[in-house]
Amino acid sequence: xxxxxxxxxxxxxxxxxxxxxxxxxxxxxxxxxxxxxxxxxxxxxxxxxxxxxxxxxxxxxxxxxxxxxxxxxxxxxxxxxxxxxxxxxxxxxxxxxxxxxxxxxxxxxxxxxxxxxxxxxxxxxxxxxxxxxxxxxxxxxxxxxxxxxxxxxxxxxxxxxxxxxxxxxxxxxxxxxxxxxxxxxxxxxxxxxxxxxxxxxxxxxxxxxxxxxxxxxxxx
Numbered sequence: 001x002x003x004x005x006x007x008x009x010x011x012x013x014x015x016x017x018x019x020x021x022x023x024x025x026x027x028x029x030x031x032x033x034x035x036x037x038x039x040x041x042x043x044x045x046x047x048x049x050x051x052x053x054x055x056x057x058x059x060x061x062x063x064x065x066x067x068x069x070x071x072x073x074x075x076x077x078x079x080x081x082x083x084x085x086x087x088x089x090x091x092x093x094x095x096x097x098x099x100x101x102x103x104x105x106x107x108x109x110x111x112x113x114x115x116x117x118x119x120x121x122x123x124x125x126x127x128x129x130x131x132x133x134x135x136x137x138x139x140x141x142x143x144x145x146x147x148x149x150x151x152x153x154x155x156x157x158x159x160x161x162x163x164x165x166x167x168x169x170x171x172x173x174x175x176x177x178x179x180x181x182x183x184x185x186x187x188x189x190x191x192x193x194x195x196x197x198x199x200x201x202x203x204x205x206x207x208x209x210x211x212x213x214x215x216x217x218x219x220x
Contacts, residue, residue, distance in 0.1 A: 023195040025211065030189045033217055036182050037093065037189075040130040040218070043180070044097040045085070046115060046123065047106070048077040048135040055140070077137050077205050084206075084213045092218045097129055124183030131189065136177040137205060173197045176208040180217070190217050 030036070050070040082099045089096060106112040109126045124132050175195040181188055192212050198204050 023197075025215075026191075026193040027215060028188075028191040029217060030187065033189050036131075036187065037218060040094050040182075042095045042097055042129045043131045043133055043218075044102045044124070044127045044129040045078055045082050045099055045133045046135070047103065047112065048074045048081065048137050049116070050074045050077065051136070051138045053138060053140045073137070073139075077135070077209075080205060081133075081135065081209050081213075084209045085216070088213055088216065091220055092216070093220045094130070094218050097127065102127055119186050120179075120181035121183060121186035124181070124186075130183045132181055132183065134179050134181070136175075137208075138175045138177075139204065140173040171197045172204060174204040174208060176205070176212060178212055 050073045052066060052070060052073075078099055082096065085092075085096055103112065105127050106115070106123075111118055111123070111126065115123065118126075120132050120134065124130070173195065174197075175193065178190075178192045179188060180190040192215060194208055194211060196204060196207055198207065
């Protein structure tokens with residue numbers, strides 16, 4: 001009886017832990033996706049829109065420095081997204097434009113700093129692709145006193161149990177929204193949303209991207 005009770009408690013703790021970080025993904029697929037995808041040969045990944053959020057306003061908040069940090073993170077997430085998609089490229093029916101080429105073309109057209117002012121059809125025309133991938137990466141930082149724009153230190157280790165992390169760490173939440181729009185028409189073809197939590201920000205974006213890439217609609 002005692003063993004059964006302990007097992008029940010352990011299962012309850014595990015379930016609570018998963019519920020704490022396990023948010024359901026939301027996927028929209030245009031009913032006419034297959035019709036559009038037949039004409040798609042190349043897609044491009046736009047710079048990812050990044051937004052940092054804080055539960056408590058920082059006393060030394062610097063909007064300009066915050067913008068720079070978000071832009072730097074945008075480049076990192078865009079590159080990581082490209083890398084993850086490349087690992088699946090052999091099973092995809094489309095080619096992915098190199099992100100360096102994408103960013104150079106956007107800069108040459110003087111739209112890299114004001115992408116939101118252009119329609120997806122206009123951006124696809126500038127890039128010469130059949131569809132564009134756009135994303136929004138939102139990170140909620142619970143600890144206001146962390147050094148601004150730096151990742152928090154790696155999780156502390158319990159000295160009594162080498163290799164195990166202490167459980168009283170703050171939880172960081174992040175959400176990733178990704179859209180695929182047809183180039184010529186700008187029609188939304190696919191939308192993915194997923195939120196997750198972690199004890200540090202190192203793995204948040206990679207965790208979200210890896211899950212998202214598995215559901216990309218361009219399978220052969």
